[in-house]
Amino acid sequence: MSTYRRQGCPNLLFPSMIGRQMPAGEEIMAKVLTGDAIEALRRDGFHFPIHGVSEVDAADYRLQLETFENENGGALKGSHRFKSHLLFKWLADLVRAPHILDAVEDLIGPNIMCWNTHWFIKEANSASFVSWHQDNNYWGLDTEDLVSVWVALSPATIESGCMRMLPGSHLNPILPHVDTNAEHNMLTRGQTIDVDIDENLAVDVELKTGDAALFAYQIAHASYPNQSDDRRIAVALRYIPPTAKQMLADWDSAALVRGEDTHGNFEHEPLPTCDLDPVAVAFHTRAEEQQRQILYKDTEWADARVSTSGARAPY
Numbered sequence: 001m002s003t004y005r006r007q008g009c010p011n012l013l014f015p016s017m018i019g020r021q022m023p024a025g026e027e028i029m030a031k032v033l034t035g036d037a038i039e040a041l042r043r044d045g046f047h048f049p050i051h052g053v054s055e056v057d058a059a060d061y062r063l064q065l066e067t068f069e070n071e072n073g074g075a076l077k078g079s080h081r082f083k084s085h086l087l088f089k090w091l092a093d094l095v096r097a098p099h100i101l102d103a104v105e106d107l108i109g110p111n112i113m114c115w116n117t118h119w120f121i122k123e124a125n126s127a128s129f130v131s132w133h134q135d136n137n138y139w140g141l142d143t144e145d146l147v148s149v150w151v152a153l154s155p156a157t158i159e160s161g162c163m164r165m166l167p168g169s170h171l172n173p174i175l176p177h178v179d180t181n182a183e184h185n186m187l188t189r190g191q192t193i194d195v196d197i198d199e200n201l202a203v204d205v206e207l208k209t210g211d212a213a214l215f216a217y218q219i220a221h222a223s224y225p226n227q228s229d230d231r232r233i234a235v236a237l238r239y240i241p242p243t244a245k246q247m248l249a250d251w252d253s254a255a256l257v258r259g260e261d262t263h264g265n266f267e268h269e270p271l272p273t274c275d276l277d278p279v280a281v282a283f284h285t286r287a288e289e290q291q292r293q294i295l296y297k298d299t300e301w302a303d304a305r306v307s308t309s310g311a312r313a314p315y
């Protein structure tokens with residue numbers, strides 16, 4: 001436990017802390033994050049490392065992932081890279097792990113929904129990269145309180161193409177983005193911030209296997225190709241408070257992982273009882289299709305993976 005004294009800070013990163021009715025100057029008990037960590041998240045928009053999973057568990061999860069890949073035609077394909085906590089039991093358990101939820105609770109309060117899980121896998125010596133972007137530019141969620149917990153299942157180093165973050169960029173309004181659809185860009189539309197980023201100010205988020213980084217919905221971040229001989233494997237867990245709303249679709253879903261759903265804005269996702277549990281897989285098919293429609297809204301792939309002109313969506 002640590003205590004955190006709230007400063008008279010008008011630019012609150014996580015407004016739910018106001019919802020916790022913490023009068024200015026009073027102390028709250030944080031469950032796991034130190035005051036410095038919370039302050040870093042507010043000031044910089046990210047904090048790392050925190051404990052994600054043990055090295056033994058990281059190796060086991062990697063084995064389970066790679067076994068699934070080997071049995072299903074190779075590297076995890078697009079539809080399996082989103083909302084995978086509905087497919088894999090170990091991931092359903094990880095998004096509910098008390099030590100991770102304690103950290104998220106310190107930031108957004110006791111009612112927590114897991115909205116998504118995203119895989120970011122860069123093959124060894126591959127050209128895959130992630131352009132500079134802000135997640136709140138395209139996920140459609142009306143909240144400033146989304147917290148990402150990015151868990152490294154292999155080393156994230158400068159050589160392997162770790163994330164880079166621009167401190168304080170979460171305090172800006174959404175910056176203009178363009179869709180580049182660039183080859184090797186891991187983002188669905190190659191979304192790229194359309195203003196110059198001063199790379200000298202960026203911080204490399206290097207993580208050991210099993211460690212995790214916390215970051216804000218609005219932070220500008222990117223990553224470069226993997227020049228190492230191992231795969232760079234990460235899964236990002238996305239948490240929201242129930243006050244969040246989906247603005248780009250009439251329907252969206254999330255798993256209630258702690259506390260209560262005070263607003264009913266998301267259909268609750270089932271907890272899989274095993275890998276590829278048929279009930280959860282059926283839910284995943286619906287939820288992942290909705291994700292696709294949100295991500296490709298206003299493009300030729302808004303309605304189907306293959307457009308009327310015959311072009312296949314990148315994912």
Ligand SMILES: O=C(O)CCC(=O)C(=O)O
Nearest residue numbers: 120130135163222223236
């Ligand atoms: O894994 C990466 O390199 C980028 C991750 C990312 O963009 C995200 O988690 O939002």
